[in-house]
Every structure is written in C-alpha cells, then in structure tokens.
Amino acid sequence: MSERFHWDQLPAELRAVVEERAGEVTGIAPVDEGLNCSLAVVIRTRGDGPLFLKGVRSSDPAGLDGLRCEERVNELVRGVGPAVRHRFESDGWRCLAFAHVEGRHVDYEPGTGDLDALTRTARRMYELPAPRVALPGLADRFAAHLRPGEADALRGTHLLHTDTNPHNVLIGASGDAYVVDWAMPALGPAWVDAAYLATWLMTYGHAPEDALAWLSGLPHWREADRTAVEAFVNVTCRSWTARVGEKDALLGNAHFRHLLDATRR
Template identity: 55%
Template sequence: MSERVEWDDLPADLRSAVEARTGKVVAAEGIADGLNCSTALIIETAYNGPLFLKGVRRTDEPGMAALRCEERINATVGGIGGVSPAIRHRFDAGGWTALAFGCISGRHADLGPGSQDLAAVAATLRRTHDLPVPDFPLPQFADRLRTFLRPGEAQILQGSHLLHTDTNPHNIMIGDGGGEAYLVDWAMPAIGPAWVDPACTAVRLMECGQPPEDALAWLGQFASWRRARPSAIRAFVDATCRHWTATVGDKSAEPSNSRFRRLLECGRTETA
C-alpha cells in the first residue's frame, strides 16, 4: 500500500476546492484499506455531511487510471438502483484529482464462520451481474489471465457480465440501516462470466475461516455457478494458481491455490 496523506497534509489548493463545494471540513479520519490511492478519508462536511474522499497525485499514472475507471463506472454501479455509493463531487487542484463519494454508515463485511452478512453479500452480487455493461471499453476477465491460460482456454472464459473482481472483505460494506451490502473500490472491473465474482468470494469465505464445504454450499445458490462449464472452472482455477505461483512462488502461493482448487469439487460433468 502506498503512503497515505492525511487531510491537513493535502495541498491547500485541494482543501480549498473541497470546502468550496462541501462547506468546511470539521473532521477527517484516514482510512488505511485499499491499494489504489494516495489519500482515503472520511470527511465530515458542513453542507454535505459525511463523505468518502479518495484522491491521487496526477503524476501517479496507475493511480489516475484506477481513479478514472472508478469515476466512469460509477454511472453504472453508483447511487439509486446501484450497488455502490454515488460520486458527489470531483476535484482537480494542487496537482491532485479527488472524488467525493456518498459515505456508507456501516462496517466491512464479515465473511467468517457464523456471519449474518452472507445473504446480503449474495444478493448484491446478483444485482451487480444484472447491471448493464458500461458504455466504455472494459477488459475481458480472461485477458488478465491470458499469460497463464492454455490454448483455447481464453475462449471458454469469455462472458458478458460486469465483474468487480476484488471482493475481499474490505471492499464489501454492510450498511447500518438494513444490513444491505455495497461493493466499493471499483478500480479493476472487467467483463466475464457471471460466476467469477461469486467463485472468488467463496474463496474469500474459506480465507476468512469458513469450512470449504460451507463456502461451496454458499456458492451453490448462484444459478450462474450451477450452469458454469466444468472446463471453464478448471481453466480459471488452473490459470489463477499459475498466476499466484509465478507472483509469489510455490510455497507462498500454496495456501491460496489450495482454496481455489476446492472450486473443482463441484461434481459436474461437461454435459451437465
């Protein structure tokens, strides 16, 4: 994670631009989670109440690319009818670009044993995959794994659904009002099979201590997973394991890879 800049350390021009739109910032709390920004703050404002402020220096090319992606996709995923908070303001000042989102009053999702959040998480994943595909280009999920796929496997991993691709617990918020789940940090969206996000979330459940059989039972509620071709699941799992092994080495990758391999225990044939 990159260095995080607190409110008082942001450029004066940026702070002034924020307060010109939101009113005085009377409190600011830094957020440590996330990888794609240089500042992440919950700010309490005079005009707009609490907002989530996320910003990057304009010299940070990867960070700017991720922030631009979040801004563009917010029209699809944010606000009423969406699965994520809407953007309220954009700021360009002091060599920075920042977005102010509506602030969720809530907490990170609990994906561990005994959690009461799993039904809400499942409902939001279903809603996500019913959203329209944005009207700007997004990569196919298979393209991210192309280096690790065998010939012909990219084709069977093609899909037409919007994917978040990073459903770790820090990117799933549970609202205080009614326990609804929200997906945040849309920095790496893709297009692909609808079952990919539920499958990755099931792996996260195992990572958070759920017994594999319970995680797979949760995954089994998704029609997209039940209809998934076993050859596509195999291609996804094998390529993901190769990717992690290439990234961190055999020993470090094995805990994650063993969880992904559990996805192969679906007990289906190719004609099912």
C-alpha cells in the same frame, strides 16, 4: 503502495475547492486500507454530510487510470457500490468524493450473520448492466499465465470487480453489503465474482462444502460452463503460485480447486 497524504497535507487550493462544493469540513478520519491511491479519508461536511474522499496526484499515471476507471463505471454499480457525489481536479490532484457507507468491513467467518447480505449483493452484482465503456477482459489480467484456449473460455461481457477482499466489502447500517474500490474491474463470465466470494468464505473458515452450497444457490453459478471454470481455476492457481511461490500458494489454490467440485453436481 502509494504514499498516503492527510487532509492537512493537501494543497490549500484543493481543500478550498472541496469545501466550496461540499461544505465546510468539520471532521476528518483517515482510511488506512487500499493500495492504489494517495488520499483516502472520510470527511464530514456541513453541506453534504460524510463523504469518502479518494484522490491521486496527476504525476501518478497508474493511479489516475484507476480513478478514472472507477468514475466511468460508477453509474453502472449503483446499488452495489456508493455513488460519486463530487469530482475535483485542482493543483496537481484528481479526487472523487463518494457517498460514505457508515458501517464496518464484512466478516467472512462462519456464524457472523453477514452471509445473507453477501447473497443479496452477489445477486445484485449479477444484475449489473453491461458496460458501454472499454474495459480489459479478465483474461488480460492473466496474460502471462494463459495456456491455449483459456483466454477464449474466460471471455464474457459481464462487469466484474474481481477483488472482494474484506477491505472492499462494507456492511452498512441497514445490513446491506456494499462493494467498494472499483478501480480495476474487468469483463468476463457473470459467475466470476460469486466464485471469488466463495473462496473468501473458505479462506475465513467455512468448510468447502458449505461455501460451495452457498455458491450453488446463486443462479449465475448454476449456469457456469465447466470448461470456463476449469480455465479460471487453473490460470488463477498458476498466477498465485508465480506470485508467492508453490509452498505459500498451496492453501489458496486448494480453495480455488474446490470450485471444480461444485461444477460436478
């Protein structure tokens, strides 16, 4: 995890540039979630109201790559993710200021009332335009765990987020769900993000049959190729097992294997 900086720890030149463009900063609220940036803070400004300010130091090449990638896809994810309002580069820092989503993290547990918002957002993610920028393929993320033929099965041209954990999905005041932190997108089959959402529902207590019933209501899942889903499930399970060990991977892998049940219907 990157070392986190507070607003008052930033170089004076950078703070001045932010206030010159966005207006005087009148309030600050740190954001603890996220692993790929050194600065994550909500600032309230006199000019542009609340903004989410995210930044990395120029000496952090991995962080810079992620921030630049997030900037490149921002136009494509409008309506799903918040818009970039300002870009700053000053005194060894690069930052993006996003429109702030006033709300809370999604609650994936049964009965919370967030499922309708997730359905609307999953449909909007399916409708995202094809990227015109170079992005890694989904198979690239699993390169160390692929078996023959699986890379081809995971090919696709759809823009994927791939990490819809609860910290990356916000429920706004309007009741809509927004997906944030597009620093590590990938290209792949259109149904992949919906499949990830279904496994998160299972992780937080939905019965597999209920999560799969929700998933089967999405048109892009109904178009999923069985061979591609098998490749996705198998390589994901291998990757997770290698990361946490066979015992700790059992439950998470079981959620992914339930996806195969939905392709038999």
